[in-house]
Amino acid sequence: MPYVTTTCPFCGCGCGLYLEVQGQRVVGAVPSLDHPVSQGRLCVKGWHAHELSATPQRFRTPLVRRNGELRDASWEEALDLVASRLGEIRAARGPGAVGVLGSARGTNEENYLLAKLARCCLGTNNIDFADRLEALPGLFDLPQHRHLTTPSLTVADLEGADLILLWQSDPSHEHPAVAARVMRAAEEGVTLLEVSTRRGQLGSLAQCHLSPRPGTDVYLVYGLLRCVFAHRPPSTPVTEALAEDVSDRSAERTEAVTGVSAELVDKAAELISRAQRPVIVCTRGVTSWQYSTELLNALSALSWVNDGALQPRPVILWLSRYCNLQGARDMGVVPYFVTGYQPVADEGTRARFSRAWGRELPAEAGLAAWDMLEQVRGMLVMGDDPVGRLPDPGRARRALRKLDFLAVIDILPTATTEAAHVVLPGASFAEKDGTFTSADRIVQQVRQAASPPGAARAEWKIVCELSSRLGYPMSYHSPGMVLDEIAALTPIYKGLSFAALEAGWGSHLSLTTEIAPPDLNGVDEETESVLHRALPAPDAEFPLVMTVDYSLQAWVDDPMVEGTVTLRRELGADRVPAWPVIQISAADAADSQLSDGQRVRLRSRTGEVQAVARLSGGVSPGIVVVPFAMREMVAQVMPSAPHPESGVPILPPCAVSVRKV
Amino acid sequence: MEEAGAYMIGEKQVFAWVAALLQHAQVIAPRRLRGSDVAYDAVESPDQVAWDYRTSVSPLKRRLFPQIEPMFSWHRQAGDGIELRPVYDETERVFLAIRPCDLSAVFLLDRVFSRDHPDTYYLTRRQHSSLVALACTQPDEHCFCICAHAGPFLAGGYDLQLTPLPTGYLVEVGTDKGWELVRQAEELFSVAPASAVQARRELAQQAEQRFADDRAYFAAALRKVTFDRVPEELWDQMGERCLSCGACAFVCPTCTCFTTADFNGTGDGVRCRLWDSCLYESHALEASGHNPRAERRHRLKARFFHKLSYQFAQKLGSHGCVGCGRCITACLGRNDMTKVTARIRRGEL
Secondary structure (H helix, E strand, O other): OOEEEEEOOOEOOOOEEEEEEEOOEEEEEEEOOOOOOOOOOOOHHHHHOOHHHHOOOOOOOOEEEEOOEEEEOOHHHHHHHHHHHHHHHHHHHOHHHEEEEOOOOOOHHHHHHHHHHHHHHOOOOOEEOHHHHHHOOOOOOOHHHHHHHOOOOOHHHHHHOOEEEEEOOOHHHHOHHHHHHHHHHHHOOOEEEEEOOEOOHHHHHOOEEEOOOOOOHHHHHHHHHHHHHHHOOOOOHHHHHHHHHOOOOOHHHHHHHHOOOHHHHHHHHHHHHHOOOEEEEEOHHHHOOOOHHHHHHHHHHHHHOOOOOOOOOOOEEEOOOEOOHHHHHHOOOEOOEOHHHOEOOOHHHHHHHHHHHOOOOOOOOOOOHHHHHHHOOEEEEEOOOHHHHOOOHHHHHHHHHHOOEEEEEEOOOOOOHHHOOEEEEOOOHHHOOEEEEOOOOEEEEEOOOOOOOOOOOOHHHHHHHHHHHOOOOOOOOOHHHHHHHHHHHOHHHOOOOHHHHHOOOOEEOOOOOOOOOOOOHHHOHHHHHHHHHHOOOOOOOOOEEEEEEOOOOOOOOOHHHHOOHHHHHHOOOOOOOOOOEEEEOHHHHHHOOOOOOEEEEEEEOOOEEEEEEEEOOOEOOOEEEEEHHHOOOOOOOOOOEEOOOOOOEEOOOEEEEEEEO | OOOOOEEEEEHHHHHHHHHHHHHHOEEEEEEEOOOOOEEEEEEOOHHHEOOOOOOOOOOOHHHHOOOEEEEEEEEEOOOOOEEEEEOOOOOOEEEEEEOHHHHHHHHHHHHHHHOOOOOHHHHHHHHOEEEEEEOOOOOOOOOOHHHHOOOOOOOOOOOEEEEEEOOEEEEEEOOHHHHHHHHOOHHHEEEOOHHHHHHHHHHHHHHHHOOOOOOOOHHHHHHHHHOOOOOHHHHHHHHHHOOOOOHHHHHOOOOOOEEEEEEEOOOOEEEEEEEOOOOOOOOOOOOOOOOOOOOHHHHHHHHHHHHHOHHHHHHHOOOOOOOOOHHHHHOOOOOOHHHHHHHHHHOOO
């Protein structure tokens, strides 16, 4: 069957496409017209995803480091080495000394098996993945907060929206299938609002563009809520309480803090107040900064604004970046959950899984990915790239180099494989069967269209072999068997199987749409002053505020982009500049007599670097924007810091100056 | 067998005919994928041909000019020798039940790939192909072939053209190759009566009526595009919505841009050509770093110029669009060729 139905391996939209196969090789891709997300469209990445199969950069044999260099080795040798070294470290220093990282791009089946290996073979809950960072864990995985990043809305729901609010999210870069829908909606008269530090491509279609000063988003939401209630007076106990909470957040006060004019705040609020079916699009831009919990809480308060509706309607469409980020969380690649958010701390959960798996589950929560790197001695990483993904790549790299042992399963070279003692070659999405769970919780299949190149193997098989060598035999005949087991143990995946998924275009996980009333206790005076102190404080010496942008050049440093012919070229992975490129407004450039492309000195209170300044009409005066991919280049100016409550590393905005060299 | 311009073949005989074709050639025909998706694909048995389809998700060019195509392989020999082996595809193929728009595109591709430097890869495949059209009696949502003079019925160029009639298909013979295809299974065909030929004419007229009124004829738009009398704002607006996905070039039956890449193992490898798109930012990027089409609006303007201007029409004998409408469906930003053409023609922004 020369056209194999599968799901795109890049972003969380989950577009459906066919891989064209000629003589056992994957030679092309074409979008599915019938598929509810793709509808005949793909972005540049989907159109070239098939190149992953053919690219010469793929790992084709296991590699073992000898005399400082990675050299070809046999599977026997490599697997034995991984099992024995991890086993030794565990035996000598206890299960807490080993850590495992799973993958936002791996299938549910391989992630599940990896988590099982960690818990059953290694006896540890040190199982996580670097991209879980995007969901600001620790807080959002608590049951009462889960609605904040558990979308009940799907991409298709954008079609029924009467107002779309893009909050620090630029779908044209990160989720093109969503951008396509937003553009169509705007064309058909749906109100479009954009709140972002940098105006995205869709900004030209928006009725309003609000640019709050970096770090002040949550104030803006409080101000909007207050104005919304002015236009649409509260009529239920919940909305009355909310209105009370934000009663002193006048538009003028909001302007003073956020820099967004009172007039614009009121205009946007008025538009929101008229909406019956608003949708708020949130991505990493919302969750990866300091007060994300408060922000998402506040945004979700809009669920309650519907006039007369006693049932709140979900309004947040949270889009995770990668094709199976959602699935990795669902599969328990999390230090304190097994599958389906069932806590390891819960005795009943442990008993149930111990019975099913035949091993006692460790009760103590494990280390998060960013802590793991520095606190364990040995690691097994599957399809993850902490150096490439964490806010502080330098620190991650140093930590990996200090490990006694690092084994990495992957398909292409990454910054993490560079530090590995053993590399085991895996299979791309085109070379294995499995499932992905899209950002909006639709489980879809990927199907094998060709064999993995050279001696590479599907990850689920590699994990089974390692597990058996570590004393916990795993014998599955197929990924389908693995999904059956997942479904039996995971209420939210109940009833799923390859057979059930065969007809149609995947299965939507039905989750509780119960929405807890939002808790706006962040509005009190004490928290207020804490919020205030956390804001970057520009002064005469450092008059501008620099912030990181998660959507600009979102894919340039992605190994799957670097490793394919066309994407590498088109997304700029082959043209990494020598200096970081920052964007500033024409007004600020004029103040410092800077021309477009000028080399500059970028300074902050922590340090300085040379950079190249590009003038951008999308950036407001007073703000400097740098793409996340260049964070290491500006690390001295804008260092990573731990979130004050959760300890998760973030990149807080900071005050800077930009001068000619 | 009596030589005639047109034959009839009954419903039941069609099945047997396809079975006969499968004996000596690969048959590429519309085939159901999943849901309502249909694509031109090799069929293994007659029941796989989806005769009642509207359009294929991918144009026929994919079969003559693949998305990734090996051109030659190299092999290191003992000593310093390198052996080069060109890869040509000489498989006999019958392209069966192909829509007139897609076949019109093939006629254009024939001209593109034979002028200047004849493209042996395409031409080899083409020489071993027979083209059997299936005329359209019902246009699809985005179709506008009548504006491009590429359908819904073809006047010529095909080897055979089939028109669905109540009792089977009218089979018009266009070339000697087509005549051969009929002769090889002559017991399945009978000379078409005048009534069938008349029915075909009527169906063609009815089909033309079925296109929506606002389908935009190209002639006036052509003049304005050729002489650059289109307001820049139009390209600006389209540029705002373009996400540079490349889809319009890939789903377009007449687009042929490609790049090359080497895929090598140890010691030997394969040089392939891969589809490329002029809508990519890096498409025109020069080694110096200069990019003559850095902005999306310039790239879009270039694309429309290529499809609609006289210069190309003169070189290639027709303008570069067959009205299949796939670019409209495939565009993330919903840039619509017909709306744009209409706006150009009417002088609107």
